[in-house]
Amino acid sequence: MHSLFSTARAAVGIAIGVLLAACGPATPPGVPANAGGVAAGTALNPVVALSPIAQVGQKMFFDATLSGSGRMACATCHDPKNAYGPPNDLSVQLGGPGLTSAGLRAVPSLRYKDATPPYADLLDNPDGVSVPGPGGGFAWDGRAATLAEQAGLPLLDPNEMANASAADVVKKLQDGPYAEQFRQAFGATIFDNADQAFAAAGKALQAFQLEDVSFHPYSSKFDLYIGNKIGGVLTAAEARGLKVFADPNGGNCASCHYQGAGLNGSTAIFTDFSYEAIGVPRNAAIPANADANYVDIGLCGPLRTDHAPVKGNTFCGMFKSPTLRNVATRRSFFHNGIFRSLEQAIRFYNTRDTMPELWYPTVGGTPKASPDADFPTYGLITTQYVGGKVRKFDDLPKQFVGNIDTQMPLDGRAAHSKPPMSEQDIADLICFLNTLNDKDTQPATAPAAGAAGACGSTASAEPTADHFIPGMTDYLARRGDLCLAKSEWPIDLTQREIDAGARNALQLPVLERLGLAKSTVAEVDVKDDNEVSHHMKVRRYALTETGRRFYVTREQPKAGGGKEARGDFCAAKLSLGKVVHWEISGEGKDRQAVVSYTYQVKAAPWTGDAELQKVFPVVAQVIRGAGRAQLQESFKQTETGWVAVDLL
Template sequence: MPAVVLCSALTACGGGSGGGASVPVAALPPAAGSSASTATPASPSTPLSLAAQVGARMFVDQTLSGSGKMSCATCHDPDSAYGPPNDLSVQLGGTQLNRSGTRAVPSLRYKDVTPPYADLLDNPDGISVPGPGGGFTWDGRAPTLAAQAQIPLLDPNEMANASAADVVARLQAGPYAGLFKQAFGADAFADTNAAFQNARNALQAYQLEDPSFHPYSSKFDLYAGNKIGGNLTVAEARGLKVFANPNTGNCASCHYQGAGLNGSSALFTDFSYEAIGVPRNTAIPANADPSHFDIGICGPLRTDHPPAPGNTFCGMFKAPTLRNVALRQSFFHNGVMHSLEQVIRFYNTRDTLPELWYPTVGGTPRATPDAGFPTYGLITTQYTGGTVKKYDDLPPTFVSNIDTQLPMDGRAAHSTPPMSEQDITDLICFLKTLTDGYKPPATAPTSGACIQ
């Protein structure tokens, strides 16, 4: 298998307020009351357990929400690699689908081997010192997929059930209550707490068992397995080198190739946490309060690491997998960026051109920017004078927690960035090879942006 290493935390979360999506299995599980005892196959060789069949039903069931119009698949769309189907920074939910979340929605793909969170988790690269790692959600507060499933079901900004009892009552009144009993026993609804735990276990079983959650079907997988159709183009191969090179992209420092399911090829995350000073997203309603800060491991959604001075974890968010990153339409924990190119340019110029990413205070806006003033940043107005308010979404107390690994190494403003224009183009080409569902063309192309 070719050796490989990978790049930065480029993903965010989101959701959607639209209808449910179809389950990516060959056919849905038996309806309530069916006498069928065998699982419906997700593929010719991969049956689903009864618990996973329940989870498959739950995943697309809009009646499990307070609004009656939102399911897991609303925000985790199977056709969008189980990520959001839109470019919203955060999604709308609640009983009237009018409440805004505070974080972007991540993809649910490739979560099957994620370890529970630990302050000192061994890094799978075998080189880096132990540090914060593992867990589910952007701050790792859920130790398992089953625990993570509870969060959206009960969150007032998401599926907005008032209690676990509400979820159980909706399940008991639903069309697959009989299947639930087949999976968990004739008295499965007798104990509300046990029934709610089984419901969460069902969603976890579905995500662990159904191969659509970890298909390993990208061009990179063909390349890593030395299979026909997996030859990288010249540009993609250069991009892989940028990804791995500690002096340019250095993506591998957080997106190491840790082994996947049953020894499958790279996961493109090392489960670690970093503070990189992502710009504040003023489109999130909660951020209208200048005293509100989302500082990841230190809260506000996680409460076991209080944001006291000296807490080195404050501002850290989980590095997600880069698989299917080219399909995403919003990036980072707050969804502040909306293109893969913009994210890579942020990594490259956060320090050398901070005025493109953070607000300038006290300056005079120019009516016409200089001819060479870049337009790819979040800030497209050029200022004369003033001070760039760098790291504007992190309390000053915790600025010392910012990671200084390349390409964000704190180099001087207006100095040369680590990656060249060619590096950026090539890196994007490589990251596109991580998109699942790749079908090798009958004839290899000889021209195009990602060929030579």
Template sequence: MRRISMFMCCGMLLLLSACNDATSPANAPPVTTPVTPQSRLSAAAQAGQVMFFDQTLSGSGKMSCATCHDPNSAYGPPNDLAVQLGGTSMTAAGTRAVPSLRYKSVTPPYADLLDNPDGITAPGPGGGFTWDGRVDTLAEQAAIPLLDPNEMANTDKATVVAHIKAGPYADLFRQAFGQQALENVDDAFANAGKALQAFQMEDISFHPNTSKFDLNAGNKIGGAFTPAEERGFRVFVDPNVGNCASCHYNGAGINGSSSLFTDFSIEAIGVPRNMAIPVNGDPTYMDMGVCGPLRKDHQPSAPHAADNFCGRFKSPTLRNVATRTVFFHNGIMHSLEQVIRFYNTRDTRPELWYPTEGGTPKNPPDPDFPTYGLIKTQYVGGQVQKYNDLPAEYIANIDPQMPLDGRPAGSATPMTEQNVTDLICFLKTLNDDYVPGKTPTAPECLK
């Protein structure tokens, strides 16, 4: 169990993964080109910029990086599908939700014992890219969707290199990496990843820092919080209430430089199983994050053997979280309010989030039966199948911090209704493209 200071807090592992899209390019909304002029980008970044939007780099000829990581959606998915569709026919379903690519440039390499930036919490698994931290650079991460059969579905590295060689930016690629840059397949493929990395590192649209929080943190005109937003920030940092900062904080504060709103930790919180993901139709399939199946170096020594890494997924940044419609590594939830209520009632009302076995449906449900949960049916009797996407032997890996502190069912929630409302108001201040002086559209955020 982690120990934290009064200014930290464990919030929302809004765990989100790689790239594929269900909308065809013809029906998808137009993507906005990045904001940094090409003249200000290195040759490698210029090549990466063109590659990022190049659909010919996929086996289907219909998918680019931007298909899933849409600039209009903070470089996240442009729809609310739990997982995206790709492959050679654009019908292959992924296994994890698509994350945003914003604010990734300072991500540390994965470590089993990563130092926590708060200087207080004990080191633990953290860092790296993808939901399980299995690669250490943006260049390595870019290679994954290019070859994944459910995503861009190229047959092999040589196919990717052939596409680049035949593309209109081949000369630009050679300018960046040398005249022989496309002759050796392994080197050329590695440089393709470096080009995409350079684009993400250099183009300001990947790390704009233009939220209301940024204006407030820098004491700039027009950035003042409303009372509700101010209260929400207190909920965010209070270890006895929201306790969000223990996982979504990286050493910066509200009166200092802007935080990344993640400490890069990798945690287990027992997110419910999502049966909308086709692979989950197989009851033997379990996505357990760091211990597999996609990551191979931390798997249990034998089936069901003890393994401290099982069930752990990366804590993403909360920047632009209020713009998302897909949350957690398996895309099980579709609104920010639902996510916060999961944190608040996972333990006190588990029947709202996990299936009940053996119960009798109550028809009609009680007038006060909440409708915000995943489970819309109220049951009498039966057994709630809590933590239904994690084998029983790994439930001990679940983080016991507030607000997911394992308190008894039926007990008081960590956050009040006002706390929930205020926290949502604060999290909306993390959206980029804030217009100075603009008031919140939600009336509850003005009070």
């Protein structure tokens, strides 16, 4: 409840509710809010109708007939239900004509690729601090400059969609059910040139990925957190995990997985598009690795050919740093899919140098019949050896070991020294990384949070002011218009009302003088208390074009259930100043709070008129109270945080 407004509503009909900024243009009565045909979406990412080219790309993305097997589509490996990543825990996916050919690298997610720049040997780092270095591009080695180029790679890869040639793909499109739609998008003669048609196919897939909001939904808890929205309050464990993530002497994840303002207008992508060599172990599950002479060294090949794999080439062994959004939904990690859980990947970072025997093979040692009680079981190697030598960086030729990154936590510290992160740090970091999962995904493994227990809930914590800020901000965004209880226009005044000095008789002439309303004389039939009709003249007030700018509409409950759109004439917009005090009552699902807060006001310029302030005294009172007066609102605790009761 608003204590200041409770009497005001009765006295002058002031209503608080959001819709549009009170000082900006509003949708007048009778005009649909989405008259432009824009579908509903999030504030950050509105959903819009796909262009004709993107509609073709959408059909292609799910079309298995575009593969050599006839059973593999783009969506087979880039599953929408798994953040456009693989639907299983295989290190590499199976494709080819019979779906039996193993790929060479793990399949990345296709989400949040829209801001990726083309590859450059010296790309400016978006953090504004790091020196330029290799960055950008698509695929683990950046060999595709655009999403359109990247889309063409699996279509022709013999281990993936396995088409014999570009012409083979084009023939399938030309004979397919949406060939005419393809022509409409790219021109009637597009199929006359196979190379041009294949390039157009890549552009269609690119357009689909750029335009469809499901490829960049920004719907995670972290997005609510940075947007100060309901549901965005981090638990204690998640907040600690964020500190570990950013700590240059701890997890230091942010050094590559940058979460600030990025390239091409992006923000919080959780990658700086850079390349690093960290020496992950060789993966025997990849059939190509059965050949001891085969080695994947990223920027230096074998799939990329413009950086020679010669001694002294500092790029050899480097792979692209992927986004960490939805990382907790994955079941295989790094370019070769060597690790099968997020926890295992983090523990590799933490103990690659301090306990390399957990990750790399030991040569010449004697295995213990049973490992010591304190020998960790989370590594790739679960056998403990006596003696022997750990063959560290076993998937990187010796001449390139000097390219290994030495940033924390992979700082090359001595074996069996203290690792950079504690068990608590690891547990908290996992909790934080789970906040990067979009709302349509599920974590591959629920975070156990180790010694810390569960990641925790904001529901069980004693609330602080920060817990109420998202809900209060949302409430004022939706209910924060200071309105004058003049919803039905035009407004007719009878001579009796004018003579009696009725409220409208005092207020409407002031609005007319300010150019917000205009009056005319009209003739109407009015029934008295005995249902007898009387013909009379009235003074009719209608909003002017200027006045209509301050008429806002909103959904309100209606009698009998459901909602209806109603409008009102509004003078100001309130926003949160600060949360001052709160009183908690109830337990569990009945837990509520009455929150006192100060507010700021963005008022229409005409509210400074002295006569208007006289006939609308509460409006003047509210505006004068900005930054000082306190209002109150009742909140209820929900699974997603504290929500104003008025919005439930």
